[in-house]
Amino acid sequence: MDFEKLHRDESGRVLATLIRLLGDFDLAEEMLQEAYAVALQKWPAEGTPANPRAWLISTARHKAIDRLRRDHRFETKRDEIARNAESTAQPADDFGDDMFPDDRLRLIFTCSHPALATDAQVALTLHTICGLTTDEISRAFLVSVATMSQRLVRAKRKIRDANIPYRVPAREDLPDRIDAAMLVVYLIFNEGYLAATGDALVRRELCAEAIRLGRLLCELMPREAEAKALLGLMLLQDSRCDARTGRDGELIVLDEQDRTLWHTEQIREGTALTESALHSGSKGPYALQASIAALHANAKTARDTDWPQIAALYAALLAANPSPVIEVNWAVAVAMARTPDDGLALLDKLESREQLSEFHLLPAARADLLRRLGKSAEAAQAYRRALALATNDVERRFLSRRLSQLPSQ
Amino acid sequence: MQYLLLIYGLESDWLNLTPAQNAAMQQEYGQFGKEIAESKKHLGSNRLAPVASATTVRVRDGKRVVTDGPFAETKEQLGGYYLVEAKDLDEAIALAGRIPAARHGSVEVRPIFTM
Numbered sequence: 001m002d003f004e005k006l007h008r009d010e011s012g013r014v015l016a017t018l019i020r021l022l023g024d025f026d027l028a029e030e031m032l033q034e035a036y037a038v039a040l041q042k043w044p045a046e047g048t049p050a051n052p053r054a055w056l057i058s059t060a061r062h063k064a065i066d067r068l069r070r071d072h073r074f075e076t077k078r079d080e081i082a083r084n085a086e087s088t089a090q091p092a093d094d095f096g097d098d099m100f101p102d103d104r105l106r107l108i109f110t111c112s113h114p115a116l117a118t119d120a121q122v123a124l125t126l127h128t129i130c131g132l133t134t135d136e137i138s139r140a141f142l143v144s145v146a147t148m149s150q151r152l153v154r155a156k157r158k159i160r161d162a163n164i165p166y167r168v169p170a171r172e173d174l175p176d177r178i179d180a181a182m183l184v185v186y187l188i189f190n191e192g193y194l195a196a197t198g199d200a201l202v203r204r205e206l207c208a209e210a211i212r213l214g215r216l217l218c219e220l221m222p223r224e225a226e227a228k229a230l231l232g233l234m235l236l237q238d239s240r241c242d243a244r245t246g247r248d249g250e251l252i253v254l255d256e257q258d259r260t261l262w263h264t265e266q267i268r269e270g271t272a273l274t275e276s277a278l279h280s281g282s283k284g285p286y287a288l289q290a291s292i293a294a295l296h297a298n299a300k301t302a303r304d305t306d307w308p309q310i311a312a313l314y315a316a317l318l319a320a321n322p323s324p325v326i327e328v329n330w331a332v333a334v335a336m337a338r339t340p341d342d343g344l345a346l347l348d349k350l351e352s353r354e355q356l357s358e359f360h361l362l363p364a365a366r367a368d369l370l371r372r373l374g375k376s377a378e379a380a381q382a383y384r385r386a387l388a389l390a391t392n393d394v395e396r397r398f399l400s401r402r403l404s405q406l407p408s409q
Numbered sequence: 410m411q412y413l414l415l416i417y418g419l420e421s422d423w424l425n426l427t428p429a430q431n432a433a434m435q436q437e438y439g440q441f442g443k444e445i446a447e448s449k450k451h452l453g454s455n456r457l458a459p460v461a462s463a464t465t466v467r468v469r470d471g472k473r474v475v476t477d478g479p480f481a482e483t484k485e486q487l488g489g490y491y492l493v494e495a496k497d498l499d500e501a502i503a504l505a506g507r508i509p510a511a512r513h514g515s516v517e518v519r520p521i522f523t524m
Contacts, residue, residue: 114475115464115498154461158477161462162520165497173499176473 003040006052011131014056016103019110020166021057022064025128025156031067035060104129105220106166112181113164120155121184122191127152129216130209140202141191178221182230182286185213189234193241200249207238218273225282229290232273236293239266251398255302267297288317307337324356328365340369360389364399376406411452413490420460453492456522464498464518466505473506480517488514492521 011032018028035056049055111124123141126132132140138148158164169177192206214231221227243261246252274290292313299305314330327350335343347366356362367382383403390396426434445451463479488510495501498518505516 113498115477115502117477120477158462161458162464162518163497165499169499173503 003036006039007036008131010053010056012107012129013104014053014060015128015131016107017057018060018064019128020103020106021061023166025159027064027067028060029128031060031064032056034063101220102168104216105168108181108217108220109169109177110159110164110166112177112184113159114176114180115162115164116155116158118184118187120151120158121180122187123148123151124155125184125213126188126209129213132209136202136205140206178224178227181217182227185210185217186230186234186286188213189237193237204241207234207241210234211238223280225277225280226284226286228273228280229277229282229284229286232270232277233286233290233293235266235270235273236290236297239263239270239297245394249394250401251394253398254296255305259301262297267294270294271298283316283320285317285321288313288320292317305336307333311337324350324359325361328361332365332369335369335372340373343369358389360386360391360395362386363389364395367399367402371402371406376408380406415487455492458520458522460519462520464502466502466511466516466518467514468506468511473502473511475502479519480515482515485514 015028015032018032019025022028022031038059039052039056043049107129108125111128112121116124119141123137126137126140127134134149134152135145138145141148143151168174188206189210192203192208192210211231211234214227214234217224217227218231239262240254240257242263243257243259244252270290271294274287274294277287278291292310295306295310295313311330311333314326314333318326318330328347331343331346331350334346335341344366347362347369350356351362363382364386367379367386370376370379370382380403383399383406387396387399387403390399442451442454460479465476465478465480467474467476491504491508493501493504495504498520501518505511505518508516510516
């Protein structure tokens with residue numbers, strides 16, 4: 001029996017059901033640990049039970065009842081758990097793959113509840129659903145273990161003190177709550193995908209966890225087209241993970257990447273998911289972003305990229321979610337679809353309209369378009385401005401390299 | 410005439426009381442409660458759960474926006490309150506979002522302290 005694998009595969013499911021039965025995150029976690037300890041002791045000698053998951057749930061539940069029986073202060077709590085336990089079908093050996101699929105949905109919605117701070121939602125999701133330890137999460141987010149455990153303690157305390165419910169939200173709240181759950185997954189992915197500092201392996205792990213969560217959302221809410229699009233988007237972006245940095249960790253931009261390093265299986269699956277989301281009529285932000293990613297991923301060479309369609313998709317994205325980042329991307333796509341001058345004109349407008357003097361992507365995009373136009377002196381000026389604003393090391397190295405590669409002026 | 414008496418203080422001071430100090434304070438509150446009850450001037454009172462359990466609800470452009478934490482703007486003033494019975498935070502948030510002031514101001518949802 002591979003206990004590490006068991007923990008990895010089962011802890012999210014088992015914990016989700018235990019939290020419902022016991023009504024308390026901490027108690028559920030503690031009892032699950034105790035059940036694992038018993039399993040470690042018993043299984044090697046007595047053999048692995050036919051249904052390890054059911055065994056873990058029922059052992060942890062009995063441990064909880066014992067614990068509460070010893071502790072008289074919790075008499076009403078104990079009665080409640082006993083009632084819950086009775087009303088729940090006795091775990092038997094004939095349970096299918098998912099005994100209580102709703103429990104995992106409940107856990108997802110509780111962890112991403114809007115009354116919790118975003119960083120707490122992310123930490124709680126990784127901890128309870130993915131089964132990552134406090135230590136692992138703190139390393140991924142570059143904070144101390146003490147800070148991360150405090151964050152988790154506070155989140156669990158708020159769930160308890162404010163009585164955040166453990167259930168699938170009411171129909172009228174569902175669209176917003178699904179958005180919130182998807183956002184947590186995408187934040188986890190981006191933390192792994194975009195973060196420039198920290199252990200590369202840990203960041204890969206975050207992307208993998210986010211994709212795993214994305215699969216879970218699709219499995220639990222099969223009719224949710226945007227969930228499919230989100231999974232597709234993450235797979236398509238992640239398909240480039242081996243091509244987007246060079247040997248020394250330097251950033252390699254899309255049109256200079258070695259496309260043979262892209263993961264074709266991920267591209268195939270990501271594209272199929274995106275198409276399926278579009279067929280179901282999804283025009284949400286993830287469907288649009290996934291469509292853009294699919295166009296990039298399926299271009300045989302940088303030259304084959306369908307820039308007019310990408311520009312149109314960015315325009316649609318911008319209409320629904322105005323943001324400077326999307327607007328810069330749109331301007332770049334327009335430049336590629338038409339001429340660099342058309343893109344520069346859009347960047348000018350953006351610059352004159354908004355307070356974006358601190359936003360490094362703007363001069364960086366300008367510099368790239370000027371470079372393409374062969375206007376080296378102006379490009380150099382824009383690169384220097386971008387360098388003065390960029391804080392991310394990998395991006396700074398990329399901008400410096402581009403600046404040094406400009407033909408002498 | 411009715412008055413609402415709002416109690417402000419440093420939460421950390423409360424949490425750092427020794428058991429003896431805590432007992433003394435409880436007794437003082439008990440005494441005060443008894444006195445005003447006897448004088449028929451007591452209409453209701455509650456201890457609130459710690460501020461970390463607070464949630465702020467606003468409605469903007471017809472959309473309900475829920476955030477973690479207490480109401481923190483200093484330029485707006487406390488204008489009223491509702492004490493409601495709700496089965497959980499979601500129900501309390503839904504009620505808070507229906508208060509007209511949520512459309513321009515904010516409604517802080519604070520649980521009542523339970524033992």
